Amino acid sequence: MSPRAGRHLTSRVRARGWLLTTAPLHVGGLGHDPSDPLPIALDGQGRPYVPGTTLAGVLRHWMDGAQPGTLDGLWGSAEEKGHASRVVVADGLVTTEPRLDEHALPAAPLDVAALEFRPSVGIDRVTGAAAPEFLYGRAVIPAGHYVRLEIDVESNEEADLDEARMDALLTALRAGKVRVGAATGRGLGAVRLLDDPFEMVVDRFDSPEGLPAVLRDDPARRRGAEPSRRTDPALPPARQxxxxxxxxxxxxxxMVRAGAGGLFADTLPLTTRVDRRHVTLVLPxxxxxxxxxxxxxxxxxxxxxxxxxxxxxxxxxxxxxxxxxxxxxxxxxxxxxxxxxxxxxxxxxxxxxxxxxECAALVTVPDELWDAAIGGEPDESDSVRDRLEDLGMARSDHVSLDRWTGGAADGRLFTVLEPHAVGxxxxxxxxxxxxxxxxxxxxxxxxxxxxxxxxxxxxxxxxxxxxxxxxxxxxxxxxxxxxxxxxxxxxxxxxxxxxxxxxxxxxxxxxxxxx
Incomplete structure (x- = not known):
């Protein structure tokens, strides 16, 4: 009899849930114009998503702790006699709601029009001005959105150990200890696993009862959000x-300047989204x-x-x-x-x-007010200014003086919306x-x-x-x-x-x- 093909499988741990973005998120995609901001990864339908390779990489990095490569038996190895990972991580579509449709697919994908922009510039240490070729920006997914998370761990003789490791990983995700995407050193990529909706299923294929339970979709296979704590996960020491x-x-x-001016001010402070109806000022x-x-x-x-x-x-x-x-x-x-x-x-x-x-202001600005400040009608200007002043932001006029005439230099009058009383x-x-x-x-x-x-x-x-x-x-x-x-x-x-x-x-x- 020929040897059995494929990987020996005795159990499977399957977790399904949602990651809430608690800070802006950037996963790089394909760009066509080098003058454009660094683009977001988009799937085949043009929707923002986090590739499974990205999610697998950051999950492995956290589990490896202070000793990278310790868990090659779980996550796979690229050595000459290596093997594929026993962890299967699906692509995560970015959505505005943690909800699935009738086909168990994410129901509310994020529109690319809702992406935010984060500018970056390098300051020359001698001149104090922007360094050449160091002005760039990146598109980011705002905080307050959701990433679909689907993880499977296929086990053989280490079934209990793998389940304990999955528990430890999910606990870290709930605590916000795992970062996703690029520029995490700049505060991007903070996520948190929601307790609800969440589903974890443990399937056993090494007993006469296990496989029929999978086929019947037996509710006893499902576990709650609380970890089992039955086995030591034997993870490497955590990073200090x-x-x-x-x-x-x-x-x-x-303030940090936004990329564009507004209705009554040439310079506006940079903002980020707080929830679906409000923004706030931000220091990236x-x-x-x-x-x-x-x-x-x-x-x-x-x-x-x-x-x-x-x-x-x-x-x-x-x-x-x-x-x-x-x-x-x-x-x-x-x-x-x-x-x-x-x-x-x-x-x-x-x-x-x-x-x-990222450091956010304590003030929240309704979307309709900020939209009016950016591109409202001229006859609304006074009303918008009054409402912004109530929130601690006022317009200030600035002018450069001509060194010869002593008067205002031509084209050098500009205005700034200054956050003078914002916590x-x-x-x-x-x-x-x-x-x-x-x-x-x-x-x-x-x-x-x-x-x-x-x-x-x-x-x-x-x-x-x-x-x-x-x-x-x-x-x-x-x-x-x-x-x-x-x-x-x-x-x-x-x-x-x-x-x-x-x-x-x-x-x-x-x-x-x-x-």
Whole structure:
């Protein structure tokens, strides 16, 4: 008799549910014009979706924890004598509601017209202006939408262990510990598994009762959302993460510019969706991370007494030369590179260990009001302005003066909708200490000095920081995680015994030459 073909299968764990996007989400798709924003992945019918390969990759990354490759027996291996994954992850369609139609397919796909835009720009460290070839943007799926999640785990002799691992994974998804998509270090990709609607089915094929139960669709096969806890999942150690919460309030208008003007203002603050009927102002994680990185570079260069970075490129150089020189600026300082990330063509490619979440304002603006502010009728202007002022935003006029005549320069009168009385949620940062490895003390020292300067008002946030915007007052900084055994405030951390080794590592690091 010939050997049995296919993979031996004794049981199957099947989970079906919905991931709620709690932050904007970007999974890259195919673009046709390099001048367009980075596009979202679309399926064959032109609907935003998250490919199963993307979902499988981030789920595997979480389960691997601090020891990648430990679970090759579950997730598969590409080695010469490897094998396919026993985990099957379906594509996840993005929807506006967590609901299925009569064919058990997602019933309310998201329209691409509802996508948002996130701008990004690199600031040249010498000129202070936008670096050539570093102005770009990406389309994102707004928060408050849903991604269909369908996972199957096919088991043989490890059925109980696989079920326990599925429980652990689903628990992490419910806690929001798994990020999906690109730019997660900029606060994108936060999702959370809903408890309802959710279905988990455990099928057994190794007993006379198991297969008939599958054919009858026996309700006893279904499990609730609560994990069974019957078996230790035997997962690798989790990654060590330091969480940071910064309580603050603005002393001046704080905003990031939107890409277009409006009815009565040339410049509007960037917004993001809160729910299906309201938006709010937002500081993207990339903007916060960029402000912290720029100051961290200043700190390290000052500590090294090395002066400012070399000019980005000689006069008359091509944009490509300027771009290459700017990337070289970003790659000069190892501690900054480890904490904030390396340039794409740097010597040590890789994402930074620091993550900055998007920071939303505490005010909510109805869609109809914001639509009127962007493109309403002129006769509605006064009414719209009054309603926005009630929410803490007022129009301010700005003008450039002609240095010869002393009058207004031609074409230099512009207006800004300024959030002068808007509160904000805390800034949330996290540092993956596992990613930093042996260099964690050096990076942590640089981060602590940067946070100290943020707390002392030395780091403005958002746009127009040289024009009176962006000043903030920090009321509290709380750090939770290694190397501290309990949550500590920033002053407590700076005076704790744990910081002594951090200081020694920083001193030794500064004594090293940096090319």
């Amino acid at each position: 993460v330091l969480d940071i919460r910064v309580e603050w309030r603005p002393l001046a208008p704080v 994680g990339g903007s916060i991370k960029g402000a912290l990185r720029g100051h961290a570079e200043f700190v390290e260069r000052t500590a090294r007494e090395g002066g400012p970075p070399a000019p980005s490129a000689p006069p008359g150089a091509s944009p490509a030369d300027y771009s290459a020189a700017f990337r070289a600026q970003l790659d000069q300082l190892p501690a900054v590179r480890a904490l904030f990330g390396a340039a794409r063509d740097g010597r040590e490619r890789g994402a930074g260990a620091l993550r900055a979440e 904000w949620e805390p800034i949330r940062l996290s540092v993956d200490l596992t990613r930093l490895g042996s260099g964690s003390d050096v990076a942590l020292a640089l981060l602590l000095v940067t946070l100290r300067d943020l707390a002392e008002g030395r780091i403005p946030l958002g746009a127009s920081a040289n024009r009176g915007f962006g000043d903030i007052e920090v009321t509290e900084v709380v750090l939770t995680g290694p190397p501290w055994a309990r949550p500590v405030t920033l002053p407590q951390a700076l005076n704790s015994p744990e910081v002594s080794s951090v200081g020694r590592a920083w001193t030794d690091y500064l004594a090293q030459e940096v090319s």
